Amino acid sequence: MKLIVGLGNPGDKFQKTLHNVGFSAIDALAENLSVGNWSQRFKGLFSQGRHTGDTYLLLKPQTYMNVSGESVLACKQFFKVEPDRILVVSDDIDRPAGSLRYRVSGGHGGHNGLRSIIQLCGSNQFHRIKIGIGRPDSAKDIASYVLSNPPAEIRQVVYQAVNESVKYLLDFINDVSIQIPRSKANRTKEIRLNGEPDNLSQLRATNKKNQIQ
Numbered sequence: 001m002k003l004i005v006g007l008g009n010p011g012d013k014f015q016k017t018l019h020n021v022g023f024s025a026i027d028a029l030a031e032n033l034s035v036g037n038w039s040q041r042f043k044g045l046f047s048q049g050r051h052t053g054d055t056y057l058l059l060k061p062q063t064y065m066n067v068s069g070e071s072v073l074a075c076k077q078f079f080k081v082e083p084d085r086i087l088v089v090s091d092d093i094d095r096p097a098g099s100l101r102y103r104v105s106g107g108h109g110g111h112n113g114l115r116s117i118i119q120l121c122g123s124n125q126f127h128r129i130k131i132g133i134g135r136p137d138s139a140k141d142i143a144s145y146v147l148s149n150p151p152a153e154i155r156q157v158v159y160q161a162v163n164e165s166v167k168y169l170l171d172f173i174n175d176v177s178i179q180i181p182r183s184k185a186n187r188t189k190e191i192r193l194n195g196e197p198d199n200l201s202q203l204r205a206t207n208k209k210n211q212i213q
Contacts, residue, residue, distance in 0.1 A: 002173050003057040003081045004029065005072055007090045007113040009147075010062040018133040018154070019146040022089040022113075023060050024162045025131065029169045030058060042075040056173045057081070061113075068113040069120030076121060087127040087172050089165065090114060093142060095132025098157025100165060101185055102178045103128050127178075129168055131161050 006026030044061040061071030108114035136145035
């Protein structure tokens with residue numbers, strides 16, 4: 001059994017913000033797995049199913065980012081999931097926009113959602129995939145940057161990475177070693193797609209040929 005958590009803030013006003021790319025990654029994975037139903041459980045949106053014989057749990061905490069650990073702990077305790085069977089997807093302001101990074105364990109790196117999970121679950125021995133969102137220019141503070149709709153050029157590469165993260169989330173479910181190519185780990189925001197999608201569904205359609213089913 002594997003628990004995959006996407007971090008973000010609840011509510012429509014945060015839906016397209018950079019801080020919510022964890023939610024977006026879980027939504028992309030759920031679409032790939034044809035997840036139909038979400039329920040309100042564990043202070044979050046929750047779903048479960050089976051894929052190639054393995055049970056997966058999907059969780060999007062609805063507690064607001066800074067107390068995400070409350071939701072993760074409740075789910076973890078109910079299903080008795082060990083930390084090394086948990087993977088958390090979050091944004092990472094210290095990575096180039098559109099990059100992907102995988103870590104088996106580690107600290108919170110200043111991310112309040114990860115900080116809450118580590119503090120409340122009492123362990124940092126959970127997997128994580130970090131989606132780089134880049135840093136703002138000097139004219140904008142970090143909070144405003146992560147909680148606002150990003151510029152088109154940033155949104156494009158970030159949501160390309162969201163789409164690409166599905167492969168590695170499936171690898172985690174299937175007990176396949178996660179290996180992110182250096183080209184994706186070091187990607188910079190200069191990478192562009194042709195045209196800006198109006199929403200995430202359009203982006204997935206654009207990249208459908210590249211997405212591993």
